[in-house]
Amino acid sequence: MIRNYFFLLVLLNFGIVTSQNDSCSNAIQLAPNLNCISTTGTFSGSTNTETTTSCFANSLQDVWYSFVASDPMMSITLVNQANINLGLEIFTGSCSGSSFACDNSSSSLTSESYQSNNFTVGQVYYVRVFHVGTFLIASNFTICVQNFPAPPNDLCSGAIALTPNANCVTTAGTFSGSSNTGTITTCFANSLQDVWYSFVATDPTMSVSVTNGVNLNLAFEILTGSCSGTSFVCDNSSSSSTNEFYLNNTFTVGQTYYVRVFQTETSLITSFFNICIQSYPTPVNDLCTGAIALTPNANCVTTAGTFSGSSNTGTTTTCFANSLQDVWYSFVATDAMMSILVTNGVNLNLGMEIFTGSCSGTSFVCDNSSSSTTNEFYESNTFTVGQTYYVRVFQTETSLITSFFNICVQNPTLSISPKEIDFIKIYPNPVTDYIEIDSSIIVKEVNLFTLNGQLILNSKQNSLSVQNLPIGIYLLKVEDENGNVVTKKIIKN
Secondary structure: OHHHHHHHHHHHHOOOOOOOOOOHHHOEEOOOEOOOOOEEEEOOOOOOOOOOOOOOOOOOOEEEEEEEOOOOEEEEEEEEOOOOOEEEEEEEOOOOOEEEEEEOOOOOOOEEEEEEOOOOOOOEEEEEEEEOOOOOOOOEEEEEEEEEOOOOOOOHHHOEEOOOEOOOOOEEEEOOOOOOOOOOOOOOOOOOOEEEEEEEOOOOEEEEEEEOOOOOOEEEEEEEOOOOOEEEEEEOOOOOOOEEEEEEOOOOOOOEEEEEEEEOOOOOOOOEEEEEEEEEOOOOOOOHHHOEEOOOEOOOOOEEEEOOOOOOOOOOOOOOOOOOOEEEEEEEOOOOOEEEEEEOOOOOOEEEEEEEOOOOOEEEEEEOOOOOOOEEEEEEOOOOOOOEEEEEEEEOOOOOOOOEEEEEEEOOOOOOOOOOOOOOOEEOOOEOOEEEEOOOOOEEEEEEEEOOOOEEEEEOOOEEEOOOOOOEEEEEEEEEOOOOEEEEEEEEO
């Protein structure tokens, strides 16, 4: 200690005088700003206030500043260029007031920053800046006080109204300046910050999406009717740290819902994010009463369908118990032999059930047999000509989907003889680009027919391109050099 005082005398003898703000009574007043506007400070000529900080016992020097809090969220940042470990202590109201915070936590030797959203607007705070070295220094540093205004939707009473859209039209949001509402979400107990939005449901199927670009784990809770309404859902399920998405088809049209977006980090953040509310109108054939009539054709003339916005009819299919969504079609049988093909391009497992005569008629067949995740095909020669049949197309996923598919009804006139030999490997089936025929045989001739007997392709190769053919059912007839003939039904996706 004697050596330190001697060093201070030497500094004084060389004209380095005591810092202006060496004592708290001369604290320099700082003006908070939206940006970090730095004020230069120095330890040159400073001494210790002779009180001990609560986070560092042996500081040799400190200097003092003060500011008036303009917002609940404020930050104080220290930066120096001399690789010295700085710290700060904040006092409430006076130089000897309660210690609001003592921060000596940074592992960096060039900066120390403290942020809180518990400041009292209008309150004066005193900042004691100290260094934690074992020797006196004459180094300079900078200090800034930054304020983060509370967003208008920090409380549910200021919730921002969002307009649902058929597409995801995003609204920008921020946690900067926000605090916690004071209530605990049902899926995360310790959120430090949340902001609020509301929307009016326009359809039973709606989605809420929250995305950010800074790898933060965001989540949201939806409340029904009011800020303190029943929790409709609390969604903190995504493993991604850039988005959270929720889709449901049980929203009540015309009902107001409140969305509390919160963050699950262990410290305050000032990051931005995007939120959108998307609506999925109910398809006209969501119920059997709106079944779309299909016209049987000798070829597969597809009709586009979608599960977007659909729900479950409320009845259980005989071949799949837990379908979340279905849509309905109908057709009048024009022949005893009819086929129905459902195809999709997104690797979803689809199925179909056919009813005779009415929506609640006898189940003619329930078909969920295909091992393919791109199609389901059913053919029978026991249809009754002139009879109306209803087709319930359903999906077997464990969550709602908004995917599209195609359906066609055919009345084929060409079929496979039950006595036809079957030993030549033909693949893939269904096919998209090329049909491959077992390379171990020598092909004499390959013919591809439509189901009404029209020859459309002829080849003498073991590979046949079907890229340019429309989606549908075809018959492939292969003859080898020994006169053996194989005919296979081919599904073109």
